[in-house]
Amino acid sequence: MADSVTLITSALVRPGRGEALAAWHARQAEALSRQSGFISTNLIPPRPSGSERRWCIEITFQSSDSLEAWQGSIPCRKLLEEAEPLLEGGEFQQSLREEHFDPERGTDVTEVIFSKVKAGMSEQFRDWAQRIQAAQALYPGYLGMYLQPPSGDGDGHWMTILRYDSAPHLEAWMNSSQRAVLLQESQAFMEREELLRISTSFPGWVPIDPVTGQGPPNWKTAMLVLLGLYPIVMLQLRLLNPVLAAARLPPAAATFLANSISVALTSFLTMPFFVRKFDWWLFPGVASPRARTRRGLRLIGLLYLLEILLLWKLLPF
DSSP states (O other): OSSSSEEEEEEEEEOOOOOHHHHHHHHHHHHHTTTTTTTEEEEEOOTTTTSSEEEEEEEEEHHHHHHHHTTTHHHOOOOOHHHGGGTSSSSSSSEEEEEOOTTTTOOEEEEEEEEEETTTTTHHHHHHHEEEEHHHHTTTTTTEEEEEOOSTTTOOOEEEEEEEHHHHHHHHHHHHHHHHHHHHHTTTTTEEEEEEOOOOOOOOOOOTTTTOOOOOOOHHHHHHHHHHHHHOOOOOIIIIIHHHHHOOOOOOHHHHHHHHHHHHHIIIIIHHHHHHHHHHHHSSOOSSSHHHHHHHHHHHHHHHHHHHHHHHHHHHH
């Protein structure tokens, strides 16, 4: 069964109306954020080097029912009417794609921005969010933005989830003079904002490089996980499993308990230790990165061998 459904729309945009379409999509994204079941929307401009003027918009919902509810809504129909003058032929071509969760998909980077808006100035923030969304959508690598209003009485933080296909593309927008001007404007209605970058498959276990905005390669992190997890599992097999067997716990309960202990020790003991000790290997920097990577591989390989030999001698079965 599909985890979500994505509506893909595309159209040829009239010459010189690309910025107008980006601004229109910002209004569409704001309306979508109010719709139940909405997940994300991406605006994909044509390649700058190509002659094609076709723009694509992806809109993802939790289910086909929630998508159909959006398509039948008044805001959706009004927005499509507004877009007609911008498009050649006056309409979008549409297709559906079912999405299934894939933990290995993509290498994109996400910036999560928490914005504290001054009391009574939410509408000014919404207008500004539309303009900044229209601007960032024109930068290379843009994959989409999601704007979540505060819940309850509206006194909390607005959350913006901004996605680009790589850290350099995201940095190009974040450090652009255009964004700096827009941030200067926001001081009139925004108290503060906090930024959080997510670009690693092991959040919480490994940090993100503050220079590149990226986490280390997944294979490096996996090697450190194995280095810390292997002795924990071996100790459990030798010391914990006999206790659990004597307690006559059901296999499912015993396995759950053992796994819980393994995850806790890995998260709070071995991974913090190895991440500190191998920081030079996870993030080798620009100075001799290949030499550091090779040296780290040799050292970890040696530690693997030592673990096997020590546990073989100390924990005979």
